[in-house]
Amino acid sequence: MGGLVSRKIKSNEWGAKVVSDLADYIHTQDPTLKGFSKRNIYNMVMLYDEYSSDDFLDFVQSKLNPEFVQLETAQLDVDVLQKNVKSEIVQTASAQLGLLPRIVLLTSFSNHVEILCNCRSYEQRLFYMLYANKERLNYRELKRCIANDTFTTLLRTKKNLSKGMLKSYPQAGITFKDELFLDFLNLPEKHSENKLKKSIVEQIVLA
Structure with missing residues (x-):
């Protein structure tokens, strides 16, 4: 979804109103379907733009094993949307799936939003992805770790x-x-x- 909307906005095919209309449309089709508000759709765009960038891919490649760098399709849940949204929207999204490094799949979307909004360096973002996966952190636990600067605490050298x-x-x-x-x-x-x-x-x- 993030890749689809990002490309539409960058090509000037879509504006902010279209994104709002898309969020409203999904909601009217099924009010119980969560995670597709205007704000969340823009969060998907942020995630896609940041994690599909050449700079990030180069950084991940320089730090991690190939298994974490391999590109994967970061697709929305087509099966869920198919029941609630017009088929042409789903088909368009399916045809324009974004590719992200596999490491992005290690933690939840909510955790990624917290990481992206509060960590500026690639080192920090990579650390919290791996740490959240290893410790099985939920959103609140990860938020507390970032606020406490677990990155600096765990990676600093022991003076003794x-x-x-x-x-x-x-x-x-x-x-x-x-x-x-x-x-x-x-x-x-x-x-x-x-x-x-x-x-x-x-x-x-x-x-």
Whole structure:
């Protein structure tokens, strides 16, 4: 969907009103069909434009294994839309599927929107895609990680590691890391160990 709308806008075939009309049309066909508001359609365009760019593809290729770089069709759910939207719209979209690197498929659309809106560098975006997939983060959990700058915290070098260790094992800064994110406990920056233990136990009881 993002690729289709992006191409229509860039070729001056569509304007903002057409996108609004498309969102309204999808809604009138089936009000229960979620995720196709005007704002969300523009988010799809943002995702497509950012992740299909040559700069991003080159960056991913330089950092990851080929399996993550291989291009995949990032298509909308045609089966769902087929029941709700005119067939010509679905056929047009199906004929103009965008290609994105496979790594984009590792996390949800909502997570991607959060990443794109709050992370400017490709390094950060790549990190949070992989981190969200590895830790199975939902939207709220990922949002908290970005707000807490997990990227910097996890990738910074441990000051207490020897130069020899870091030379032999460049990833030791992450391997030997023993930090937990407990911001959901709402503790002050300076707190006692007893207070920390008590808060953790309280959360376990509530769970």
